[in-house]
Amino acid sequence: MIEKKKLTLKDIAKELGISVSTASRALKEHPDISKDTIRAVKEYAEAHHYVPNFLAVNFRKSRTFNIGLIVPELVHHFFSTVISGAIDEAKKCGYNVLVSQSNDLLKDEIVACRTMLASSVDGLLISISNETQEGEHLSEFLSEGKPVVQFDKITDSLDTPKVTVDDFEGAYQAVNQLISQGYRKIAHLRGRNKVKNANERFEGYRRALTDNNVEISDSWVKSCVAISEKEGYDFAKELMESANPPDAFFCITDLVALGVINYLKNSGYKIPNQIGVMGFSNWKLAEVVSPGLSSVDQHGYEMGIKSMKLLIELIQNHDLENHDEIQLKTKLIVRESSLRNQD
Amino acid sequence: MIEKKKLTLKDIAKELGISVSTASRALKEHPDISKDTIRAVKEYAEAHHYVPNFLAVNFRKSRTFNIGLIVPELVHHFFSTVISGAIDEAKKCGYNVLVSQSNDLLKDEIVACRTMLASSVDGLLISISNETQEGEHLSEFLSEGKPVVQFDKITDSLDTPKVTVDDFEGAYQAVNQLISQGYRKIAHLRGRNKVKNANERFEGYRRALTDNNVEISDSWVKSCVAISEKEGYDFAKELMESANPPDAFFCITDLVALGVINYLKNSGYKIPNQIGVMGFSNWKLAEVVSPGLSSVDQHGYEMGIKSMKLLIELIQNHDLENHDEIQLKTKLIVRESSLRNQD
DNA sequence: CTGTTAGCGCATTCAG
DNA sequence: CTGAATGCGCTAACAG
Numbered sequence: 001m002i003e004k005k006k007l008t009l010k011d012i013a014k015e016l017g018i019s020v021s022t023a024s025r026a027l028k029e030h031p032d033i034s035k036d037t038i039r040a041v042k043e044y045a046e047a048h049h050y051v052p053n054f055l056a057v058n059f060r061k062s063r064t065f066n067i068g069l070i071v072p073e074l075v076h077h078f079f080s081t082v083i084s085g086a087i088d089e090a091k092k093c094g095y096n097v098l099v100s101q102s103n104d105l106l107k108d109e110i111v112a113c114r115t116m117l118a119s120s121v122d123g124l125l126i127s128i129s130n131e132t133q134e135g136e137h138l139s140e141f142l143s144e145g146k147p148v149v150q151f152d153k154i155t156d157s158l159d160t161p162k163v164t165v166d167d168f169e170g171a172y173q174a175v176n177q178l179i180s181q182g183y184r185k186i187a188h189l190r191g192r193n194k195v196k197n198a199n200e201r202f203e204g205y206r207r208a209l210t211d212n213n214v215e216i217s218d219s220w221v222k223s224c225v226a227i228s229e230k231e232g233y234d235f236a237k238e239l240m241e242s243a244n245p246p247d248a249f250f251c252i253t254d255l256v257a258l259g260v261i262n263y264l265k266n267s268g269y270k271i272p273n274q275i276g277v278m279g280f281s282n283w284k285l286a287e288v289v290s291p292g293l294s295s296v297d298q299h300g301y302e303m304g305i306k307s308m309k310l311l312i313e314l315i316q317n318h319d320l321e322n323h324d325e326i327q328l329k330t331k332l333i334v335r336e337s338s339l340r341n342q343d
Numbered sequence: 344m345i346e347k348k349k350l351t352l353k354d355i356a357k358e359l360g361i362s363v364s365t366a367s368r369a370l371k372e373h374p375d376i377s378k379d380t381i382r383a384v385k386e387y388a389e390a391h392h393y394v395p396n397f398l399a400v401n402f403r404k405s406r407t408f409n410i411g412l413i414v415p416e417l418v419h420h421f422f423s424t425v426i427s428g429a430i431d432e433a434k435k436c437g438y439n440v441l442v443s444q445s446n447d448l449l450k451d452e453i454v455a456c457r458t459m460l461a462s463s464v465d466g467l468l469i470s471i472s473n474e475t476q477e478g479e480h481l482s483e484f485l486s487e488g489k490p491v492v493q494f495d496k497i498t499d500s501l502d503t504p505k506v507t508v509d510d511f512e513g514a515y516q517a518v519n520q521l522i523s524q525g526y527r528k529i530a531h532l533r534g535r536n537k538v539k540n541a542n543e544r545f546e547g548y549r550r551a552l553t554d555n556n557v558e559i560s561d562s563w564v565k566s567c568v569a570i571s572e573k574e575g576y577d578f579a580k581e582l583m584e585s586a587n588p589p590d591a592f593f594c595i596t597d598l599v600a601l602g603v604i605n606y607l608k609n610s611g612y613k614i615p616n617q618i619g620v621m622g623f624s625n626w627k628l629a630e631v632v633s634p635g636l637s638s639v640d641q642h643g644y645e646m647g648i649k650s651m652k653l654l655i656e657l658i659q660n661h662d663l664e665n666h667d668e669i670q671l672k673t674k675l676i677v678r679e680s681s682l683r684n685q686d
Numbered sequence: 687c688t689g690t691t692a693g694c695g696c697a698t699t700c701a702g
Numbered sequence: 703c704t705g706a707a708t709g710c711g712c713t714a715a716c717a718g
Contacts, residue, residue: 019689053710058401059399059401066409081418119397254487352695362705375704403695
């Protein structure tokens with residue numbers, strides 16, 4: 001294996017009988033340098049495949065063109081979609097993306113942040129874990145002058161720009177659609193009480209009910225913790241076996257809705273004519289499951305692009321004072337699970 | 344915003360009246376340094392939250408503890424699972440992971456490689472695009488002394504260690520299962536001719552047929568290019584409407600199988616009693632679709648861990664001569680779509 | 687238009 | 703046991 005040692009500015013300066021700084025400037029076409037030397041240097045560099053040592057450049061400029069991205073879970077349709085958008089946008093701007101996951105554990109999130117900080121990312125894009133309340137580990141970034149942008153799962157206890165989806169409105173529209181189909185006893189399998197998205201969706205659900213004078217009952221609201229298929233299944237069972245069973249389920253996310261569907265199918269309930277089901281997030285599974293699951297699309301790819309674009313702007317303007325909040329609109333996707341036959 | 348300038352070794356040396364080099368050595372408990380100074384330096388560093396400037400350290404040592412990871416697609420159950428494993432393993436070893444996607448385009452893959460190389464990753468983990476044949480852009484890594492490990496979608500034209508799944512055996516078992524259920528006219532919706540995994544799976548399919556003396560017909564083999572649901576749907580239609588329709592479909596991946604299932608359901612065929620369907624990869628959708636799709640699990644998470652572990656080993660041993668090939672076993676998951684009723 | 691000088695923060699060799 | 707000196711590769715202020 002021939003390990004060719006890399007060509008440096010010094011080498012080309014020596015070879016051309018000029019100084020290192022001239023070579024350096026020539027390469028970036030500094031106006032002070034004559035056309036001739038610029039051409040000479042560029043030609044030599046080209047011919048010998050000169051590649052600047054980015055470790056040195058970055059050290060010198062103390063920036064890396066690397067951006068940290070932390071999500072709760074990687075194997076997750078929504079988050080991987082966001083990541084995809086974020087990476088594509090970053091690439092366009094010449095940035096790389098360091099990806100990490102918190103597994104929805106505060107502990108892991110803190111570790112991920114520290115590693116990112118240590119490896120000197122220029123900024124951070126994060127969707128916080130369900131356990132995260134305060135954000136001391138995030139403010140470390142700010143105090144080092146590195147911008148942070150929160151997206152989707154955010155905390156208001158940290159003053160950073162945020163990119164979210166209008167969870168309230170999304171939930172409101174979703175529940176309205178259920179009501180429009182004649183469902184009147186609508187259960188909600190919600191997320192944790194302290195998680196903002198979960199609260200927004202819950203509020204949207206409540207508002208849709210009150211705006212339409214539809215019965216409200218706390219007994220129809222259940223809190224998911226793991227946000228799993230199993231929880232959906234178990235809560236559906238519990239509710240359907242209760243004294244006052246609901247006739248529709250609005251679920252915090254599609255996976256939970258899947259559990260509900262599985263329970264209902266196993267128990268012989270007819271979806272949607274007997275019981276309606278509505279998910280949230282519009283994962284791949286929503287279009288694949290039978291019956292097709294109505295859901296609320298969150299435009300993950302676009303969210304990734306918008307968040308990354310915002311972050312890069314902040315990085316380039318050294319702007320730590322920006323506290324913009326971008327809110328994307330959701331899109332209700334109605335499939336069979338909430339669409340009663342017309343008869 | 345108070346931007347506290349970071350504490351450097353020089354600061355702490357000056358403060359403690361020692362030299363920079365002593366401070367440096369004390370921090371890493373160099374045996375030459377007295378217990379006393381070590382303690383003093385460590386205490387001071389601790390108290391003032393000294394954090395080494397990794398840009399400087401990395402520059403000095405010319406390494407970054409960053410590893411590049413390129414996959415064809417991020418929003419993809421299998422690949423995100425691999426990434427998840429790779430990142431978890433990297434984290435354990437103190438490495439960060441730079442993630443990028445090629446969108447199955449050679450052009451994008453080359454760009455991704457260059458950016459990674461420029462940002463000085465210590466090594467590269469890659470699953471190549473469908474378009475990639477030669478790997479000149481990959482050998483650039485090798486010639487800079489940076490190890491490359493290929494996984495899943497690999498090319499043999501590049502001498503690097505490889506981590507794959509036994510596609511041949513996986514396909515063989517899958518088709519065997521179809522045969523065991525009495526299917527005798529088994530179609531195969533395969534991947535591109537030049538893609539190794541696709542060829543291996545095709546060979547497994549062929550071997551299972553010949554080993555069991557089951558009819559073989561080229562007219563039952565179709566090549567997918569986009570590997571999409573639509574292709575599955577269209578090929579299923581084409582084959583079922585042909586003069587000699589098959590009674591089972593073995594598909595290159597679950598998404599294609601989904602298209603097949605959708606066509607068959609729409610057209611009134613009974614799965615599995617009339618027609619059997621077998622996928623590959625065991626995505627989430629396989630357990631969610633109705634009927635449940637039999638598939639071949641590839642242990643993505645484990646593959647991510649194994650590949651990353653291998654790469655880190657190579658990095659740490661400066662080993663560019665290793666050409667190991669690790670092959671993981673697949674696991675056949677039989678669900679309804681290929682399990683004929685016992686009557 | 688170009689060269690000299692200095693230094694980013696740290697690791698390391700060589701002297702003591 | 704410790705300090706001084708050197709340099710990694712590049713940029714930029716300063717001086718001609």
